[in-house]
Amino acid sequence: MEAIEQAKTLEAKALSEIENSGDEVSLERAFNAYLSKKGQIAGLMSLMKDIPPEDKAIFGQAVNGAKKMIGEAYEAKRKEFEGKALSEKLATEKIDISLPGATLAQGHINPYYQIIDEVSDIFLDMGYEVVEGRDVETDHYNFELLNVPKDHPSRDMQDTFYISDELLLRTQTSAAQAHTMGERKGLSPIRMICPGKAYRRDDDDMTHSHQFAQIEGLVVDKNISIANLKATLDLFVKKMFGEKREIRLRSSYFPFTEPSVEVDVSCFNCGGKGCSMCKGTGWIEILGAGMVNPKVLEMCGYDSKVWSGFAFGVGVERVAILRYGIDDIRRFYQNDARFLKDYIGK
Numbered sequence: 001m002e003a004i005e006q007a008k009t010l011e012a013k014a015l016s017e018i019e020n021s022g023d024e025v026s027l028e029r030a031f032n033a034y035l036s037k038k039g040q041i042a043g044l045m046s047l048m049k050d051i052p053p054e055d056k057a058i059f060g061q062a063v064n065g066a067k068k069m070i071g072e073a074y075e076a077k078r079k080e081f082e083g084k085a086l087s088e089k090l091a092t093e094k095i096d097i098s099l100p101g102a103t104l105a106q107g108h109i110n111p112y113y114q115i116i117d118e119v120s121d122i123f124l125d126m127g128y129e130v131v132e133g134r135d136v137e138t139d140h141y142n143f144e145l146l147n148v149p150k151d152h153p154s155r156d157m158q159d160t161f162y163i164s165d166e167l168l169l170r171t172q173t174s175a176a177q178a179h180t181m182g183e184r185k186g187l188s189p190i191r192m193i194c195p196g197k198a199y200r201r202d203d204d205d206m207t208h209s210h211q212f213a214q215i216e217g218l219v220v221d222k223n224i225s226i227a228n229l230k231a232t233l234d235l236f237v238k239k240m241f242g243e244k245r246e247i248r249l250r251s252s253y254f255p256f257t258e259p260s261v262e263v264d265v266s267c268f269n270c271g272g273k274g275c276s277m278c279k280g281t282g283w284i285e286i287l288g289a290g291m292v293n294p295k296v297l298e299m300c301g302y303d304s305k306v307w308s309g310f311a312f313g314v315g316v317e318r319v320a321i322l323r324y325g326i327d328d329i330r331r332f333y334q335n336d337a338r339f340l341k342d343y344i345g346k
């Protein structure tokens with residue numbers, strides 16, 4: 001049958017064209033010529049209507065067979081080209097795995113928070129809890145409950161930013177002492193530290209900032225004495241600045257502690273001999289502390305005949321400055337990434 005011959009010839013022609021196509025463009029051209037909707041296979045099918053009924057089946061088989069063969073040959077050739085393209089790409093795009101990778105910028109904890117974390121860990125180990133205070137305080141909590149009535153002369157040293165006559169930015173984390181005692185209602189012992197910001201009306205310079213951080217500490221229990229305060233701070237200083245450090249207490253004044261002390265640590269730069277860091281004295285002042293004034297205990301709901309306690313306040317920047325040899329307190333707040341990089345994990 002002539003039509004079947006035609007199918008066979010077409011098949012042979014298509015197969016050789018596909019086999020001999022030198023690139024993807026000529027392969028696609030062959031596809032379009034034979035296999036597309038308007039291609040020659042479709043054209044053969046259109047002859048079906050003129051084929052005598054008894055031959056239709058054989059003719060159909062011949063055309064479908066040719067279509068299948070050509071389709072398979074096309075797929076095989078296409079894969080061959082794809083494989084070639086990939087191996088060419090692999091051959092030209094060699095990756096040198098010994099080259100250094102792209103470095104990603106890594107974030108760091110501000111030295112100020114490193115100190116807070118370190119101090120918190122030391123006190124958590126001693127069984128303290130960490131409480132959160134508030135930056136905006138009432139005059140009552142920041143001053144009055146800490147035995148600083150209105151017009152008390154010590155307020156002069158702690159002028160701050162007032163939101164109203166009664167609302168202010170806290171001048172000391174000591175306000176958290178009054179809150180914690182108030183919350184416990186004079187019923188349970190307290191061992192807490194409170195890290196946080198404090199604010200004072202100050203002209204900013206290398207050693208002063210209108211905003212700084214403190215870590216408050218408060219212990220209230222039965223039979224707490226100044227010996228407990230001294231032992232606690234001695235342990236703290238040794239853990240923070242090294243086993244060889246000693247502390248000394250000098251008498252001082254804070255309205256909310258009685259007696260009050262200023263605590264010095266033996267100079268970690270010269271070991272106590274005297275150097276520029278300790279201004280020749282061998283000692284560096286690091287914190288204020290004292291026994292909680294019975295008046296404060298009473299105002300905050302603790303019976304001072306039953307309970308006693310001690311409190312301390314550490315200046316965070318002061319510790320960081322001493323620890324890392326930072327020369328200017330303003331650096332903590334300037335968000336200069338170079339500064340942060342200098343003090344990574346020191």
Ligand code: PHE
Pocket residue numbers: 171172173174217254257288289290311312313314
């Ligand atoms: N609040 C005091 C200050 O800011 C420090 C302090 C805290 C002193 C607790 C004694 C007890 O100077």
